[in-house]
Amino acid sequence: MIGRSEEYEKMFRLEGQLWWYRSLHERVEKALQNRFGQRRDITILDAGCGTGGLLDFLRRQGYTNLRGLDGSTDAVTFCRERNLSVTFVNLNELTSFEPDGQYDAIICNDVFCYFTANELPPLVSALARRLRTNGILVTNNNAFKLFRGEHDVAVGIIRRFVLADFKPVCADNGLHIHLATYWSFVLSPLILLVRQWQRLQLALGWHKPEEAQSDVYLPHPLVNETLYRLVRAEQTLIRRTPFGSSLFMVMSR
Template sequence: MIGRSEEYAKMFQLEGQLWWYRSLHERVFMTLQGAFGRRRDIRILDAGCGTGGMLDFLRRQGYTHLRGIDGSADAVAFCHERGFPVTFINLTNLADFEPETQYDAIICNDVFCYFTETDLPPLLSALADRLKPRGILVSNNNAFKAFEGQHDIAVGIRRRFVLADFEQLMPQAGLQIQHATYWSFLLSPLILLMRQWQRLQLRLGWQKPEEAQSDVYLPVAWLNETLYRIAQTEQKLLRRTPFGSSLFIIVDSH
């Protein structure tokens, strides 16, 4: 999404409110609690932290050692507005960035979709090198080509994933998957219908690719809260689901 200033501005404004971000932030928080209990002194790196919404959420939960890096100058500027000393760095150069520093947990949400098949394995290896023993990598990813739509065009997504992709990639980087689930399963028919409609509009020429809009917008309050409650219920009741627009994985080192 680098270079799309208007999308970063929307993200900065809506991360704390939009149902999808709220659900993802809580999913990461529950993962950290499951791995480290009540500890709030663990070292956390958000690699590809965007405008800092995840970091801000974790800070409000009491975590004290938070670090962020991102390859977008726009994103880094918004993080600085939140008071985070985030470092501007292209993640393809992560191997050379503070190689001696390791973390208990690394978060890398919706980042891998911007990397080519050639660039992604070295990034995973660099992330693995930054994990402490018993550390975890937490990653959310765009899933299933069926969910492609205007959002992908608007934010520059290169690819979508299925679990089999990471089952192949992670061992090559010295990592193993602890847990994986697709999510927004309960909402997937609605999301799929919306994305299929978007694709039809593009095919028929009713919508121009250069005018594509992302899904980062705030619905009316009642709908936003309803969508959030549905996603929250899914997370509580269904530990693993077979389908959804996102793939959430928890990984540790061998």
């Protein structure tokens, strides 16, 4: 998404409100609580932190040792508007950046989709080496090619994943997957319908790729709150689901 200033601006405005971001942020905090309980002094790195919505959320939950990295000057600028500790780093060069840095929790949400098959293993390796004993790597990723649509074009997503894609690279880096679930299962028919319609419009030339718009927009407050509550209920009632537009994972060394 680097270079798409308008998308970063939308993300900055809507991360605290949009149902999807709210749901993801709560999933991350739940993973932290499951591993570390009520501790708020753990060291947390958000690699590919975007405009800092997750870091801001965690700060409001009382976490005190937060750091972010991102390869977009737009993202870093927005993070600094939030008074967050964020460093400009191209994640392709993470291997050489502060190689001795260690963290209790590393978060890398919706970042792997911008890395090719050759670029991803070194990134995962660099993240794994920075985990402390008992540390966790939390990552959310775009899932299933069926869900590719105008959103992918607008933000430059180059690939989508299934769980099997991660098993070899995790094994190569001594990472054990504790939790892997697709979400949102309950909304997947609706999301799939929208994305297929977007693909048809692009294929027929009704929408031009260079004018593609992301799905980052705020619907009517009632709709937004309903979608949030549906996804929250799914997360509460069903620990793992077999299908959805995103894949959420928690790993440790």
